[in-house]
Amino acid sequence: MAVLIPCYNEEASITSVIRDFQAALPTAAIYVYDNNSKDRTVELAREAGAIVRTEPLQGKGNVVRRMFADVEADVYVMVDGDDTYHAASAPALVSKLVGQHLDMVNGARVTDIAAAYRPGHRFGNMMLTGIVAKIFGNRVADMLSGYRVFSRRFVKSFPALSGGFEIETELTVHALELRMPMSDVSTPYKDRPPGSASKLRTYYDGFRILKLILVLVKEERPLQFFSILAGFLAFVAIVLAWPVVATYMQTGLVPRLPTAVLSTGLMLLGFLSLTCGLILETVTRGRREIKRMQYLRIPAPGIRDPARDSKDKR
Template structure:
């Protein structure tokens, strides 16, 4: 198996063309591309998508003939692997259940200069991929998000639209930049984004982590509208609206704690201190008037809350310094990788 990447300066500069053969469950995929062009990998996480994955693989192979198409199967119980291999994909497996686990494995194992991430359910338009790649390389961007555009209906139910808008607004207020569709699974990445992305989440909250990673490092990103279609017959959604919604909200809170710890713990300290002052004020007034402290439990509660407030503030300051150090390390790792080359 030969994976070819152009991330090292001057690599294969003297060759006009380069090629490789990759074994995909019994089939051979031939890739030939000009030596100056970036290596492109299409990566598709899948779980029980036999009804759609064949058409998805063929669509991406048609619009990106020089790209390698990878299907990472996530313990499917149907014929997803066989259908993907028959369509010409390079099929691999990830046994840990969850989209985040699959994306972590894909980003670690696949070598390329440009990565196209999409779902294997046939809802994303493969014809947009060349335009997204062209925009990424021409503008030296690190991520392009394919913003889903679909008429109201089963493709994008009202509940999902509302939740998407709510989380988009929350991300804009917390992390400082508005995305129109932070949950889109159709994205194009540079190599330096992929290889500097920690991927610590396990499930459908992986898109939120990608978005926060880009915002935290202040990476150049863009959005492009793309058609979003209904799933084909026989394909069912793996998203559980309420359970996964709460999971995403929890993941966002953890990311907020990691990225903006002083704001989080500072807000807690402010609430605790104001509550403490509110409880203590009547006691203080009565003490100044009579010299007595009649409500000892309330006074003790007020004192304890003020102590906790100062501890929360101290934790925020310490974690802010730690977060700053982590940010510097991630930024330096990001800068060690080359920017995308124009096609």
């Protein structure tokens, strides 16, 4: 088992996070991946007994990609280094993952502390989680939580393409698209300790997450995306063409030729968009099947691998 802690300037909290998870999961290896911290995060993490590594590419998504690529384990616990998540809940999350053979258990944040979960962040999380639920499936209550437990087959089948805080959205959509067994567990959430500041920029990162959702809709639901675009183009084309057709029916003339050409062009673009959606839907299905086959190569947590067992007996 491995505990993965992405960090950027968390000297005020990293020692407490490491010690809390050492107490909660005494058999787990604690990995701290530093992302160009300017303070004493690295030094304090080493003193607390963590395995410290670095990722020079700035952004949480880049750190998660590196952690998932480097670390080998059967169960992965990922948590932020800001000491806002409840380490004592980790055994319950891990037990649920292994006991029910799940691939992701999400720590859904619960708090009454206003400063811990600001109204703007709370509203943004609800809105973005709702959008993803409508499009990809309503199976996650807190999509932007940084406290999660993963199986090995989730981690090793996850492409990790995001660079920043939108990584949580990508993690959620990956599980929903492959229809992985997953669950939520409510966990206490608290305010940051004194001297620690949030790296999340409410509006900037919120728009980046919204942009990623649109990109994922295009990538994972191309027929729906391009069908909506085709419908919009066709509607505009019909609105523009209607008076031209009416005039032609009355007089036999087409006095507004530019409008007629524009309407024809928009309708052709609409059909072209629909064709792109049909083609990309087939491509997406193939990509999904490949990811699914990679995912199925690794057994679920809590289930023995017969091939590995036979190899060990030899």
